[in-house]
Amino acid sequence: MSRWWAGAIGAAEKQAENGNSSQGHQSVALVVGVTGIVGNSLAEILPLSDTPGGPWKVYGVARRPRPNWNLDHPVEYIQCDISTTADTQAKLSQLTDVTHIFYVTWALRFTEAENIEANNLMFRNVLQAVIPNAPNLKHVCLQSGLKHYVGPFELVGKIEPHDTPYTEDLPRLNAPNFYYELEDILAEEVATKEGVTWSVHRPHTIFGFSPYSLMNMMGTLSVYAAICKHEGMPLLFPGTESVWNAYSIASDADLIAEQEIWAAVDPNAQNEAFNIHNGDVFKWKHLWKVLAEQFGIRKYGLPESGKTVSLTELMKDKGAVWDKIVKDNQLLPNKLEEVGVWWFADFVLGTESIISCMNKSKEHGFLGFRNSKNSLISWVDKLKAHKILPAHLQKKQQVNMSWWWSGAIGAAKKKHEEDEAPRGYQSVALILGVTGIVGNSLAEILPLSDTPGGPWKVYGVARRARPDWNEDNPVEYIQCDISDTAETQSKLSKLTDVTHIFYVTWASKPTEAENCEINGLMFRNVLQAVIPIAPNLCHVCLQTGGKHYVGPFELYGQIEAHDPPFTEDLPRLNGPNFYYTLEDVMLEEVAKKEGVTWSVHRPDVIFGFSPYSLMNLIVTMSVYAAICKHEGAPLIFRGSKEAWNCYVIASDADLIAEHEIWACVDPNAQNEAFNIHNGDLFKWKHLWKILAEEFGIEEHGFEEGESNITFAEAMKDKEPVWEEIVKKNQLLPNKLEQVGGWWFADLIFGGPGVVTNLNKSKEHGFLGFRNSKKSFVSWLDKMKAYKVVP
Incomplete structure (x- = not known):
């Protein structure tokens, strides 16, 4: 039951000790999935001068060629198809200086059995290419998600999930789940090298920046809003009335990255699984108003007909409309299917809201948080600034996204100054x-x-x-x-x-x-x-x-x-x-x-x-x-x-x-x-x-x-x-x-x-x-x- 001031001072002291103790080698991160929604945040945060465990050198791995919006990140970019064992071995086994692996990618297939096969192969390829060849490897971070507690997409509603709020100690469900397989591979491969620790991170719906993410809710809803604005249509909520009114949670991509870095450098977080979300609850009925305001849409809400809107259906013929929006607003030339993940939005907003518990993460020392409303606005602004979305005039909001460690240090300094005066x-x-x-x-x-x-x-x-x-x-x-x-x-x-x-x-x-x-x-x-x-x-x-x-x-x-x-x-x-x-x-x-x-x-x-x-x-x-x-x-x-x-x-x-x-x-x-x-x-x-x-x-x-x-x-x-x-x-x-x-x-x-x-x-x-x-x-x-x- 440590108090806020003791926690803050302890965090600052630990950070100072870490900064004063030389490791004898540089921290080197390998971010697998660097163009994804959290990979992009890691690529921005790790190279900063005050990031714990630093200074960091960063390798970034992705299947595609390096996109223009990623060029300003100080990352050594490696184009590699990690589903190919030979390509992975050839390109990643040479990275002998890697100290930390951040695995924040996945592949989507039609069935969970196929998901297990594809994702197992990818993760094992990476670990078997790096672990034997990196003498200073310390930690492997694996990102999964809340399907750990509810089961795969194909079995939602068919198996009995755990009762919310979800805690990390809940037993696995009796169903196939590629998240379980990845955790087993992690434990198995890490055990082959003495002294390597691990952490697992389970976010919910992620608010962040990446045109290439399989599950980018903010990008998807923003593209939908841009199309509604362009056509003069109301911004109808594509979900159920119960989800509209229920408490929901989200996970800011920067916050997830911060937690993953914390777990990589803090001894208290080693060999543990952690939930991660913003720390507040919201209702989509309130955030929907905020989204409408970002695109200057006056009419929004639940459809008057009472029938649930399906974005998959609504957007299936909108490719030409999006192409015109891209052209008229001189946006980056992305196709609609690249920036709009309609099935995912339909799934999240059409199924019962779920909530996980952050107590374990806080009790282990991570006190980071985000205001979900401000998080939404900041990511929409970033998507506009990078010409992914058209800019519409709206009131600019100042968003304070201070990091957990600088907050702790600031609190300790202030306490010290008070004691001195x-x-x-x-x-x-x-x-x-x-x-x-x-x-x-x-x-x-x-x-x-x-x-x-x-x-x-x-x-x-x-x-x-x-x-x-x-x-x-x-x-x-x-x-x-x-x-x-x-x-x-x-x-x-x-x-x-x-x-x-x-x-x-x-x-x-x-x-x-x-x-x-x-x-x-x-x-x-x-x-x-x-x-x-x-x-x-x-x-x-x-x-x-x-x-x-x-x-x-x-x-x-x-x-x-x-x-x-x-x-x-x-x-x-x-x-x-x-x-x-x-x-x-x-x-x-x-x-x-x-x-x-x-x-x-x-x-x-x-x-x-x-x-x-x-x-x-x-x-x-x-x-x-x-x-x-x-x-x-x-x-x-x-x-x-x-x-x-x-x-x-x-x-x-x-x-x-x-x-x-x-x-x-x-x-x-x-x-x-x-x-x-x-x-x-x-x-x-x-x-x-x-x-x-x-x-x-x-x-x-x-x-x-x-x-x-x-x-x-x-x-x-x-x-x-x-x-x-x-x-x-x-x-x-x-x-x-x-x-x-x-x-x-x-x-x-x-x-x-x-x-x-x-x-x-x-x-x-x-x-x-x-x-x-x-x-x-x-x-x-x-x-x-x-x-x-x-």
Whole structure:
């Protein structure tokens, strides 16, 4: 669970060590498939001066003669048909200085049996030509894809794929798959030379640049858009309505190249397989609007007829139209069949969306990401700049595509500069809600010696007397009811040394109008007590949540919420919301003192530790599981079938605390609102199994009839049962209503989950993450350790 700053510093230190230690020989890359969509990115990135493992010399292999758009890459180009053993041996066995092989090509045949035969031969030809003749060979990188988890094209819908999101440890499907064959060849051939390591990379739909790629989705859709623009036709979505509305992922070609280079030079990544995608989710309905804008097309969307458009059918007679576009716009002379892979677009947009998990890659040290919307725009722009596509006037967007390693180095340098330049006064935090789920995490993290902005002195405010489980935190505890103006003034106006306010509390009332009134009063009381008397106050951090985008509990289903994934720039909904009230109060009060900055943090469902939190789903689920175990009852999921099966997100309390501390000390984060969640997707059906295992319950799951009984109804008479569990297991003496937020569980599990977008946070410099499964288990363990649950 390393924190963002430790990860960044560690990455920079490792990069510095790598740079200072001479290998005794130059890094030499052999990129097989150099004119392909990822090969082209590798050919651009490897020769750069700051690429890890460098300086790099690069050989590039492709079957075709070198194209004009590839000429500016500093690559030694080798035209070679690697499906011919003799040609491969003759041309590649001479490359005795190769240290790293990047295999990013494949051949398409009519059947999977033919795919296996052709691709096996090609890969084995390359490895058998190079491995015996390259004494300094270190690493072989193999790129495959997500068909690893769903099977070959010809068997989609005929075999049972794994349930998403896909993790790298899933077993192989019982079906032929040339990706499996390539991995077996890789393991077999690498084993013939001691010390050679390997990595496998599994991207999804790739956004990138290459007119020659077999699966270039961006090029294909852009050519389709150019033809629609030329003919004055609407840009109709060539897929199903379910794909139009579903969450999808994509893999930026540069990002894939960066991950492959990382795996080639980082010892932590050796001999592993990794998923790779941009790290965000999008909906095609949103990206389709962006694509239309790039070509000046006003009418776009799903066909009104309701019938799915097939690009294969639609484009079969458009060769002459494309030839005219090429001629009129003086484009590179490519034929339509070379730049448009219609079958692939029909396949991707006509089959169920699938999502893979990036946790393994991040946990091994790769924190790269891309904003998928910006990625689409950047590749369309590049296709236009290289005269593959006609240019249409549109607003130019600046795309920040900084690399993972330069981001890490920048973070480390900034941390070092902060350490070298003391401010002249100590950082002093005031946590409002210190016994709450995030307040408790802040109280644990802020006093640590390596926390940015430190050393920190910490005040913690809560309404209750200090609980036993909070006493080991080095915090000056202040019991104060901040809804009482006089008491707040009396107790907080003495804290003249406060530099940072963390407001992570709230009060729940029966109506949203009452919520607005009480929470607005509490926050204003705090700010008016502290801001005027704290001369060194720097920053006010406000925590709200996802209700910013969907509205208050009482209006769920009554007002039209925004369409997820939610971004921070969405307008406010037309309805009362105490989160809006708090933001307005903050802006008004902060404006009274020059130099004070602010940040707003919007987590989703929080995984964390606190027996006193109003919305602690972990303790609520744990108490429910404990009661089921005690009574010998099955662990029934008492939510909707939709909630059981849909993608959801969660926000680890420690991660939220790290995010809030980052925003306090990083100038790039000042005066901004940020979403914050773990960065992965999961399904409750998978976490429910883990919950059952943690409490030793064999029977668990979703049952249609049983699930109609809500958590609140099922638990309403269970106080005596819980008292018996507390007594038997010598737990903390909490009442059932204190530890079980049944109304909240019913709300969360009652409908589909919603997803927020983390791109803004990452683009501003925060690369923290959590594995939601591990987060879930760690907080369960902590609840048990502190005797909250048995």
